[in-house]
Amino acid sequence: MPIGTFEVKQKSSECAARSGKLVTAHGSITTPVFMPVGTQATVKTVSSEELRLVGSQIILSNAYHLYLRPGMEIMEAAGGLHKFMSWDKPILTDSGGFQIFSLATLRRINSEGVEFRSHIDGSKHFFTPEKAVEVQRKIGSDIMMCFDECTPYPCTHDYADRSMKLSLEWALRCKKAFMEGSPLYGHEQLLFAIVQGSVFRDLRRESAERTVEIDFPGYAIGGLSVGEPKEEILSALDVVTPLLPESKPRYAMGIGMPEDLWECVERGVDMFDCVMPTRNGRNGQAFTSRGKVNIKNAEYLRDFGPLDPECGCPTCKGYSRAYLNHLFRAQEILVLRLLTLHNLYFMIKLADTIRTSIESDSFLKAKKEFLNKYGV
Ligand SMILES: [Zn+2]
Numbered sequence: 375m376p377i378g379t380f381e382v383k384q385k386s387s388e389c390a391a392r393s394g395k396l397v398t399a400h401g402s403i404t405t406p407v408f409m410p411v412g413t414q415a416t417v418k419t420v421s422s423e424e425l426r427l428v429g430s431q432i433i434l435s436n437a438y439h440l441y442l443r444p445g446m447e448i449m450e451a452a453g454g455l456h457k458f459m460s461w462d463k464p465i466l467t468d469s470g471g472f473q474i475f476s477l478a479t480l481r482r483i484n485s486e487g488v489e490f491r492s493h494i495d496g497s498k499h500f501f502t503p504e505k506a507v508e509v510q511r512k513i514g515s516d517i518m519m520c521f522d523e524c525t526p527y528p529c530t531h532d533y534a535d536r537s538m539k540l541s542l543e544w545a546l547r548c549k550k551a552f553m554e555g556s557p558l559y560g561h562e563q564l565l566f567a568i569v570q571g572s573v574f575r576d577l578r579r580e581s582a583e584r585t586v587e588i589d590f591p592g593y594a595i596g597g598l599s600v601g602e603p604k605e606e607i608l609s610a611l612d613v614v615t616p617l618l619p620e621s622k623p624r625y626a627m628g629i630g631m632p633e634d635l636w637e638c639v640e641r642g643v644d645m646f647d648c649v650m651p652t653r654n655g656r657n658g659q660a661f662t663s664r665g666k667v668n669i670k671n672a673e674y675l676r677d678f679g680p681l682d683p684e685c686g687c688p689t690c691k692g693y694s695r696a697y698l699n700h701l702f703r704a705q706e707i708l709v710l711r712l713l714t715l716h717n718l719y720f721m722i723k724l725a726d727t728i729r730t731s732i733e734s735d736s737f738l739k740a741k742k743e744f745l746n747k748y749g750v
Contacts, residue, residue, distance in 0.1 A: 377562045378591040380623045386737045390615060390642030393732045396592075396623050398432075398464040398516040399561035400456065405623060405644035406635065406728050408721040409434045409466060411652060414443070415459045418652055419711045420718070422461045428687060428719040429726075432463060432516075434647045437509045438470030438477070442492050442499075446512045454514030454559045466647075467515035468627075469506040469548075471568075472524040472596070483523065485540065503547035507555065507565070514559045517566055519594065520548040525572045527600045534572035538581045541570045545588055566625065568596035573606045575613050582617040593618050594625040595643070608637055615642040632661055632724055633750040636741045639728050646725075651717035656710045658702050661720045665749040667695075669713065674699040687719035688712075 375381070379397045386392065394405045410417045410425065412433045417425055425433065435455060440446075452458035455465055474481060478490035487502030506521035522541035525534050545567045552565045567590040571577030585593065595614050598607050611626065618624050625645035626638050635646060651661065658670040662682035667674075669681070677695040689698075689712040701709035724744075731740035 378564050380592070380621060382620060384733045384735070386732050387735055388738050389640045391639045391728075391732050391737045392642065392644070393729045394623065394644060396644075398564065400462060400464045400516050401431075403431045403464055404729060406639050406725045406732075407431055407645055408635065408725040409645065409647040410718050410721075411647055411649045412459070413649075414439050415455060417714075417718070418656065419707075419714045422459055424711075424715060425461070425718070426463075428715055429722045430463070430718065431722075432466060433461065434466045434468065435513070435515065436468050436470065436473060437506060437513060437519075438468075438473035438501075440467075440513055441470065441509045442494055446509060449512050450558070454512070456514060456559075464516040465513075466517035466566075467510050467513055467519065469510065469519040469521040470501060471506070471519075471522045472627075474501060475524045475526070483540075485543065487521075488523075503544040504551040507548050507551040511555055511558055511563070514557070514561070515563065516561070517564050517592065518552070520545045520565065520567045520590075522568045522570060522596060524600065525570055525597045527572060527597075527602045529572055531574055531577070534570075534574050534577050538570045538572075538577050541568065542581065542584050542588075545585055545590075549588055549590070564591045566590055566592035566594055566623075568594045568627070569614050569618075570597045571610070572597055573602055573610065575609070578610050578613045579617065582614045586617065586619060590622070592623040592625060592645075594627050594645075596627045598626060599628040599630075604634075607634075608641065611638060611641040611643065618642075632721065632748060633745060635721075635724060635728060636744065639732075640737070640741065648721075651721045652714050655713035655717040658709075658713065660713055661717055663744075663747055669695060669698045669709075670702050671699075681716055682720070685716065685720060685723075687716050689716040689719075 382394045384393045396403045413436045477493045480491045482489040503521040510518035525537040569581045571581040623644045626643045660667045663684045674695040680690040
C-alpha cells in the first residue's frame with residue numbers, strides 16, 4: 375500500500391472508536407497507538423533496543439530541540455534522525471511551534487514567522503513555516519507536522535481567532551514548501567496539519583473545516599492539554615473529530631494519561647503522545663492496572679511482589695517493589711530506567727487492549743472494566 379495510506383479496520387458500533395493501520399516509509403503502525411516522546415533524539419533513560427523491547431511502534435521527536443542541538447549540520451551528516459539514534463521504525467516530529475511558544479524567550483511573532491531566543495544559550499533564531507518544513511526534511515521524520523501557533527490558555531475569543539487564522543495560513547505555506555521540496559534520505563515523508571481554535575467551539579469548527587479543505591494525509595488536534603479543564607479537551611474533540619475525514623488518521627497532541635486514551639478513542643482519535651509515562655516514571659510514579667503507584671512510599675519497603683502482577687514488562691518480570699523502592703531511596707539511576715520501561719510498556723499495551731476491544735466490538739465494556747479497576 376502507498377505510504378500515507380490509512381486503512382480503518384474496524385469501527386465500534388457504539389461510539390466513534392475505530393482501529394486502523396497507517397503506512398509509513400519505516401513500516402505500518404496499528405492504531406490506536408501511543409507514541410513515546412523522545413524530545414532530544416532519546417526517550418529519556420531508555421535505548422532504542424529497549425524501545426523495541428517494550429513494543430514501541432513509533433516515537434515522537436522535536437524539531438525545535440534538534441534544530442538547536444545538535445543542529446541540522448550534524449543531523450544531515452548523520453544521515454537523518456533514524457540513523458543518528460539507531461531507530462529504524464517510524465518517527466513523528468513536532469514542528470517546534472509548541473516549544474517556541476512554551477520554552478523560548480523574547481518571542482516576536484508576525485505573519486511571516488516567529489523570532490525567538492534559544493532556551494539553551496539565548497541565541498536568536500527566526501522560524502517560518504518554510505523553515506519548519508526544511509528542518510523536518512533534514513531530520514527525515516516519517517510524519518512531519520505543520521508549523522502553528524499553539525494558542526495559549528486562557529485567551530480571548532479574538533486572540534484565538536487571529537491565532538487560528540495565522541495557523542491556517544501557515545498550514546498552507548507548509549504544504550506548499552512540502553510539495554516543492556523532496557526528501558533527503560530516499561524515504562517518503564508525510565505532512566500532517568494541526569487544528570487549533572482553543573476552547574471556542576466555533577473556532578474549532580472553522581479550523582477543522584478549513585484545514586481539511588487544504589487536504590493533508592493526517593490531522594492533529596493541537597492546543598490541548600495547555601492548562602484547560604479536561605471537559606474542555608473532550609468538548610473540543612467532540613466538535614473536531616466528526617469534521618475530520620474518516621479515511622485519515624487523527625492525532626490528539628500531548629494526550630494522554632491512561633484514562634484519557636479511552637475518552638479520546640471513544641471520540642474517534644487514533645494517535646497519542648504524552649511525556650507523563652516517562653516523566654512520572656522518573657519521579658517514582660508507576661501506572662498499573664490497579665491505578666498509580668508511588669514507589670517511593672514506605673509501604674513498599676518490604677513488598678516483594680512485582681510493580682504490577684498483570685504486567686509482562688522486563689521490570690515486572692524481574693524486580694520487586696521493595697527493590698525499586700530501595701533503588702529510589704538510594705538514588706540509584708537504574709530505577710529511572712526500570713520505571714520508564716514499565717510505564718511505556720503499560721501505555722503501549724493499553725493501546726493494544728483498546729484496539730482489541732474495538733475489534734471484538736466491546737469497547738465500552740472494556741473501558742468500564744479498565745476504569746473501575748484503575749480507579750478513576
Ligand atoms: Zn511492568
